Amino acid sequence: MSPPPRVSGHRRRVCAPPGSRLPWPRSRPSGGILSSPGSGGLSAFIAGLPKAELHVHHVGSASPRIVAELAARHPNSAVPADEDALAEFFTFSDFAHFIEVYLSVVDLVRDAEDVRLLTYEVARDMSRQNIRYAELTVTPYSSTRRGIPERAFMEAIEDARRAAAAELGVTLRWCFDIPGEAGLEAAEETARLACELRPEGLVSFGLGGPEVGVPRPQFKPYFDRAIAEGLHSVPHAGETTGPRTVWDALDSLRAERIGHGTSSVRDPELLAHLAERRIPLEVCPTSNIATRAVASLDEHPIAEMVKAGVLVTVNSDDPPMFGTDLCTEYEIAARLLGLDAAGVAELAKNAVAASFAPAQVKSSLSAEIDAYLASWRG
Numbered sequence: 001m002s003p004p005p006r007v008s009g010h011r012r013r014v015c016a017p018p019g020s021r022l023p024w025p026r027s028r029p030s031g032g033i034l035s036s037p038g039s040g041g042l043s044a045f046i047a048g049l050p051k052a053e054l055h056v057h058h059v060g061s062a063s064p065r066i067v068a069e070l071a072a073r074h075p076n077s078a079v080p081a082d083e084d085a086l087a088e089f090f091t092f093s094d095f096a097h098f099i100e101v102y103l104s105v106v107d108l109v110r111d112a113e114d115v116r117l118l119t120y121e122v123a124r125d126m127s128r129q130n131i132r133y134a135e136l137t138v139t140p141y142s143s144t145r146r147g148i149p150e151r152a153f154m155e156a157i158e159d160a161r162r163a164a165a166a167e168l169g170v171t172l173r174w175c176f177d178i179p180g181e182a183g184l185e186a187a188e189e190t191a192r193l194a195c196e197l198r199p200e201g202l203v204s205f206g207l208g209g210p211e212v213g214v215p216r217p218q219f220k221p222y223f224d225r226a227i228a229e230g231l232h233s234v235p236h237a238g239e240t241t242g243p244r245t246v247w248d249a250l251d252s253l254r255a256e257r258i259g260h261g262t263s264s265v266r267d268p269e270l271l272a273h274l275a276e277r278r279i280p281l282e283v284c285p286t287s288n289i290a291t292r293a294v295a296s297l298d299e300h301p302i303a304e305m306v307k308a309g310v311l312v313t314v315n316s317d318d319p320p321m322f323g324t325d326l327c328t329e330y331e332i333a334a335r336l337l338g339l340d341a342a343g344v345a346e347l348a349k350n351a352v353a354a355s356f357a358p359a360q361v362k363s364s365l366s367a368e369i370d371a372y373l374a375s376w377r378g
């Protein structure tokens with residue numbers, strides 16, 4: 001998180017299936033395809049497509065609906081609980097306002113019940129998009145340093161995970177990430193929480209926050225420790241800095257997937273390496289525009305990544321904060337890659353293949369995607 005989002009606040013169509021409701025005005029960058037003639041059929045296909053998401057943040061997924069519920073639990077907070085007032089609050093005027101809103105949401109997560117509510121409701125928003133499996137990036141350090149007891153925190157996310165699976169059909173797994181801006185103390189604490197408390201749903205260890213001034217190699221000991229405990233390595237790298245950062249993530253942190261990796265296209269040797277080693281990139285197009293890592297969607301390098309043979313997955317990062325959702329990101333990727341329904345289904349299968357789900361979960365979700373495509377064609 002450190003994005004200056006584009007600002008508008010106009011209403012847009014959402015990809016939630018009929019019957020569900022996400023009635024919020026949300027900002028989104030220009031250049032999408034939602035108003036393109038002829039995109040309606042593909043949009044409907046994407047809405048119903050079973051999907052996996054690999055790069056999406058916990059607090060960054062708090063939609064205005066969820067924020068309203070949290071605000072209602074804490075009437076003394078600065079965040080309005082009234083729907084209309086909250087919609088206005090979520091219309092970002094500039095970067096400083098975005099940070100203010102983000103921190104206000106962080107401030108609403110004060111106890112274990114808030115954590116449980118946030119996590120379960122994020123899964124509910126996922127289910128409305130037919131996201132069936134998600135590796136949610138959680139930053140436990142942010143909550144434990146604010147006084148939420150660590151065991152209560154773990155119980156809250158695990159309780160929400162079990163309920164999401166049973167009641168919503170959404171399988172959640174965790175990536176615990178180090179907030180890079182908080183330095184080595186946060187790294188030490190995140191590694192301790194991951195390795196000592198290790199909740200059942202935890203599958204990976206990450207590194208987020210700013211890249212500039214936060215060299216990846218300094219985090220090697222913490223990643224070594226997490227990897228030794230059987231966790232997968234998934235740092236952010238090469239979003240706001242160059243390809244050297246991606247090499248550092250691979251060499252020092254033994255990255256198995258790269259968060260963003262946008263600047264990889266500036267280094268043909270790196271692209272070839274990623275393709276040859278089958279190291280996936282977690283691409284988040286709208287986020288890249290909002291953070292200005294890429295100037296415009298039309299200049300997004302996703303097609304170069306695919307052309308080089310890299311396994312590309314499409315993700316939403318901090319979706320309500322960026323005025324997007326996973327369906328919208330798939331629509332954008334479809335336009336940039338010139339994909340039809342079969343191509344979009346392949347993209348969805350990429351995410352399943354690149355996930356850390358057990359083989360049986362992968363094969364059944366892939367089979368569901370194939371069956372959905374076949375029924376769509378039929």
Ligand SMILES: [Zn+2]
Nearest residue numbers: 001236259317
């Ligand atoms: Zn991210």
